[in-house]
């Protein structure tokens with residue numbers, strides 16, 4: 001029987017890492033390109049890592065080519081891991097991991113995130129959440145976030161999963177836009193990077209304070225998709 005596919009964002013939705021990602025990007029850009037505070041003023045929340053690279057380069061009057069990404073990513077991953085090794089750095093958000101387990105009773109689950117795949121794993125490992133996600137879609141999989149839902153559908157099919165509706169769970173208006181671009185439902189939590197008002201204005205299908213207080217409403221929504 002076809003089941004819904006629930007795609008979880010990471011930053012601000014599952015975990016918060018107190019700026020570790022931004023700091024690690026800044027360290028990598030400075031080390032490899034000499035650009036100081038490279039991400040200042042660059043829109044990061046909800047953007048994919050590849051888009052961030054492009055936007056940073058533009059800020060410094062350069063263009064970014066795909067050939068520059070592997071070295072930058074390598075350096076970033078090292079800087080990120082060093083920060084995430086501090087146990088105080090990663091905060092697992094309310095309701096987790098119980099909510100993921102409850103979701104998996106009613107739906108397929110995957111990750112849908114703007115992180116590079118290895119960065120995503122590093123953040124999930126830091127929050128001890130990795131084992132809940134067998135697969136996902138990442139920055140490497142599309143030109144920008146809006147292209148990620150179709151990739152998730154395709155990947156589910158390749159894995160032999162029969163998917164009915166797709167549900168994107170995120171913390172920013174970019175998550176809502178990405179859901180709409182992929183004809184998916186949008187569920188947002190108020191634990192992340194968009195304001196409560198901006199989230200409301202983006203008209204998600206469900207908006208909850210966090211995944212603990214919104215658990216019942218969210219599971220009720222999933223149950224309607226299983227009928």
Ligand SMILES: [Mg+2]
Nearest residue numbers: 009011012171
């Ligand atoms: Mg997020």
